[in-house]
Structure formats: C-alpha cells, structure tokens
Amino acid sequence: MRISTFILTALFIAPTPGFSEPTDTPKISVGVVRAELKPVSNALDFVGRVEAIERVDVRARVTGFLDAIDFKEGETVAAGAPLFRIEDGLFKAAVGEAEGALERSKSAKVLAEVQLDRAKDLFERNVGTAVARDQAIAADEQAKGTILVNEASLQTAKINLGYTVITAPIAGKIGRSAVTKGNVVGPDTGPLTVIVSQDPMYVTFPVSQREFLRFQKSGQALDVTKLKATLRFADLSTYDQTGTINFVDVTVNKSTDTVLVRASFPNPNGALIDGQFVRVGVETGTPQDKVIVPQAALIADQEGVYVFVVDDGKAAIRRIKTGGDFGNGVVVKDGLSGGEQVIVEGLQGVRPGVPVIATPVPSTTDRS
Template sequence: MRMILVVLMVFGATLAARAQSTPPTDAIPVGTVRAEQKPISQNVEFVGRVEAPERVEVRARVKGYLEEVLFKEGDMIKAGAPLYRIESDTFEADVKQAEGALQRSKAGYDLAVIQLQRAEDLLAKAAGTVVARDQARALADQSKGAVTSDEANLSNAKINLGYTVISAPITGRIGRTNVTIGNVVGPDSGVLTTIVSQDPMYVTFPVSQRELMKHTSSENVTDPRELTVRIRFSDGTTYDQVGRINFVDVSVERTTDTVTVRAVIPNPKGQLTDGQLVRVLIGTDKPETKIVIPQASLIADQSGVYVFIVEEGKAVMRRVKIGGESGTGAIVDEGLSGGEQVIVEGLQSVRPGAQVRATPVPSTLSGT
C-alpha cells in the first residue's frame, strides 16, 4: 500500500511538472521581438532652405550694343570665363585718343624740363632772372600734372575697353540671360544674368532656444559645430553627404523665439539647388546606447504609452517613456532594461496576465 502511494505521488508530481512546462491549450499565440540595446544617434528635424554661399547678379558696366552671348544657360561656368561681348569700336578709339593726348603732354613736359634747366643755368651765370626761372619751374610742374592726368585718362579708357567683355566673377551655375544680341546694354540695363556657386552649399534653418540649449548643454556636445547635419528631400530620401554647423546667429527672433542656424554641406554632384526647401536632421557623431523596440508594439491610452512583454508564459504590461524614433523602431528611455520579449503580433487578443504562447518573429528594426 505504501509502495502504491509513493508511485501515485511521483506520477502526480510528473503530471504537475508537465502541466507547468506546457502552455495551456487556450494560451494566446503571440509574436515577440527582443528589446535591443543599440547605438543611436538621435536626430532632431527642422525645416530648412538651401542657399548658395555666393550669388552674383551680372551687370554691364559700360553702354553699347550687345554683340555676343558666350554661354549656354544652365551650364557650369568657371570664374573668368567670358559671358557677354559688347561692341568695342568706340572704346578702342577712346584708348587711342587717350594715348595721343598722353604723348602730347609728355612732349610738353620734356620741353618744360629743358626750359627750366636753361633758366637755372642763366640765373647761375647772372644772365637770367629769378622770375624767368620761377616761370619755367611752374610750367614744368603744370606739364607734369598734365602727364599724370592723361595717364589716368588712358588707364580709364583701357578699363572701359576691358568692360566690353563681361566675365564671370565666380565659379558656379549660370541662369538664363535677360538680354539677347542686338540690344543696347549699360549700367542702367539691370541684371543680365545670375550665377550661383554650387559646392559647397549652405542650409539655413530656425532653431528654438529650447532645442539649441538641449543639444549644446548635453555632456556629449559642447559646441554646435560638433553636431552633424543631414538633409532629407521632399520625396523622403536622405542626402548622402554630411554637413556641419558653421554659424549660429547672434540674436534671437523676437516673434518666434528662434535662432537662425546655418550649416555648410558638400554638393559635389550638384543635387542641391539654391532656394530648395528641405528637412534638416541634426544629430551627433557620438551615438548613445539606447533600447529600441518596434513601433508596432506600442499601445497608447489616457495614461500614456505601454507595451506587453512575456514573463513566465504570461502577458505583463509595462509603461514606457518613448524618447524618439530610430527608423522603424521606437527609442525607450524608461520602462525596459533590454532583453525583454516584447509582443508585436496578436496584441488585439492580449490582456494583462493572460496566458500566451510566444513565438519569436524576425526583427524589422532599422536605423535612420
């Protein structure tokens, strides 16, 4: 009898152990993903606009008929490349006239110098007068002044002749021409065309005082120039170049309490266009280790955000504090320590304390 009781006790213990190790048949099937600890460079997003560091409005500096347009609209232009040619005959004639006037004044000056020397020699021999010497000296000085004036007139004539060829002052992409061959152009003609530099480019964007202080007062960043700048286009794609902040305005916009920030970013392929509206992503080079879970696991109610995790075959609710996004994942600042099995599938049937049958599913977490 005692042997039978022992056998029954052992058999009962075995059944109880099997019952504990095997989920009940009414357990809810769920899919889970492990809460991962990942190095995260958190980004803050702003609206910005691309600006060319150099932008030049090309104008005519002398008046004349336009003979040639020497560029193709929209092309890349190098500094010094000729853009327009103005009829130069009149300006060439002005140069020759100035050269002739200079020759005459130089000849007059040479004669005045000789006469001054003669007057001084006669005065030294007591054969001349002081008045004659002074008159000769004054004439020499006048002649020298005439030479200086004519030299300046010749230089000015040559400068004006040089202005008949309008060249690119900077390297960049040139816009459309506002004048065509045969028109009279001059200083009053307005802008002939515009050139904007291409590489690198600026991106300017307003940042609130709170956001600026939040990022520059952290233990990882002490200078805004240490922050990385990325660009996201209107179609959702991210630009493949990384920029750096190079200027923070010295005053705050009173109406919006924002500071204008400017970043410089490479543009080797010309993908960025002056005036283009973009999304600006600000981050750091020093990623922090954060817990990341799929956004599909998040549930919100009036008290905040929570997730379900699996503990000992049961669904357990955990309140979490979300600190942002990382691609398809959510960054958890509080509530999880990493390694928990977070339920991502079958949530519609899960209740706190419910028995669940967990099946790991492939993680789809991706970074930005």
C-alpha cells in the same frame, strides 16, 4: 397576405438542407519585413533652406550694345570665364585717344625742361630775368601734371575697354540670361544673370530657445562642431552626405524666439539647389538600438497608428508609438520588440485573423 409574405421570405432565408458555408478561408499572399533593431542617435528635426556659399549678380560696368553671349544657361562656369561681350569699338578708340594725349604731354614736358634749363642759364649770367625763370619752372611743373592726368585717363580707358568683356567672378552654376544679343546694357540695366557656387553648400535653419535649453539640460557641452546633420528632401528621400554645423548666430530673433544655425554640406553631384527647402536632422548623444520598420507598413485610424504582423500564420494587429523617421523607415518607441514579421505588401486584403502566406521582401529602412 402578410402571413404568406412572411412564410415566403423565411423560405428564401432558411438554409438549403445539405448545404453549409465553407469553413476554410483562403490564404492571402503578403510581403513581410522583419522589424530590425538598429543604432539610432537622438535627433532633433528642423526645417531648413539651402544657401549657396557664394552668390553673385553679374552686371555690366560700362554702357554699350551687347555683342555676344558666351555661355549656356544652367551650365557650370569657371572663375574668369567670359560671359558677355559688349561692342568695344568706341572703347578702343578712347584708349587710342588717351595714348595720343599722353604722348603730346610727354613732348610738352621735354620742351618745358629745355626752356627751364635755358631760363636758368640766362638768369645765372644776368642776361635773363627772375620772372622768365619762374615762368619756366611753372611750365615744367604744369607739363609734369599734365602727364599724370593723361596717364590716369589712359588707365581709365583701358579699364573701360576691359569691362566690355564681362567675366565670371566666381566658379559655379550660372542662371538664365536676362538680356539677349543686340540690347544696350549698362550699370543701370540690373543683373544680367546670376552665378551660385555649388560645392559645398550651406543649410540654415532656426532653432527655438526651448530646444537649446533642452540640449543644455542634457548635461552635454554645447560644442556645435561635434554635431552632425542629415538632410531629407520633400519626397522623404535622404541626402547621401553628412553635414557639420559651423555657425550659430549671436542674436535671437525677437519675433520668433529662435536662433539661426548653419551647417555645411558637401554637394559633389549638385543635388542641393540654392533656395531649396529641406528637413534637417541634428544628431545628438550616443546611438541606441531601436526598432525600425518601413513606412509602408504604417496604418492609421481613429485610435492611432498600427501595423499588421504575422503571428502563427495569421495576420494580427500591433498598436505602436512612433519616434521619428529613420531613412525610409520609422522608429518604433513602443509596440514592437524586434524580430516581428511586419506586413508591407498585400495589405489591401489583410484583416485580423486572416491566414497569410508570408514572403520576405528587401528592407528599405537603411539610411543612404
């Protein structure tokens, strides 16, 4: 039984006479990009946070019912633009009351001056007494003081009336409103909204002491104003504006052994948002030509990183060592010399030695 089973199996496995497997492997169409030599500056990479240069919490300075909201949340407002209006009837009445009190005090001052002149005249003619004269002098001074107090009260009332219209202290983008029309607001209400300036923006990032020492040992003068900075977002896209470092903190954070560094970036289109996390690249030294390949070409396994290149019409593996990002590409420190046709599309079916039909595709490694 076992022998017959073995013979039957052998018959199925044995090749049929006159039939052989095809020797021609079909070619695979792939998209390729040439590994380019581009000038690359030595760059240090950090994690930073975007900060608005000016940030203001808008608050009410007098208490009253909120009568109107004169802005749209998220829009850009100009400095001095009206934002909130508080019901102002009581404040106008307070101004009128203060004006009336001031007029009464001015009239009292006129009467005090007349009485003082009369008391002085009587005293000089030995008809009046010194006590009457002194009392007239005191009354005149008191009337003068009352005028000063009432003038201050009127000014305070006018200031409070002005506070019923809450205006934007700075130009910038305004956040959402924390209150709605009809609510009672006042100094204890808290921020009604927030305004952040937009252009330019700061980006702050911590730099370790090790990086500072490495830079100093390179023999370059530590002139921060000559260092340029670039940004990359969470999706690895590159910000299209270059920043300049304008501040290095004077103390080291004892808990992290880092120094806070700040750069200023133009923000004409509002792409940078207050509080946003970004990757900061600080370029140092003279640019050097290095090989750049698209990130889409990179493949990783247990042995490291490699790419497929087209070699004599076939796919071949090239093991590489990377040296940081460059726009949407990556710097190759070792493994490529430049000019190789690197496969970036159709990698799913590519294997070493497989014949391929290479079609050039646009490169996406430029910094923009």
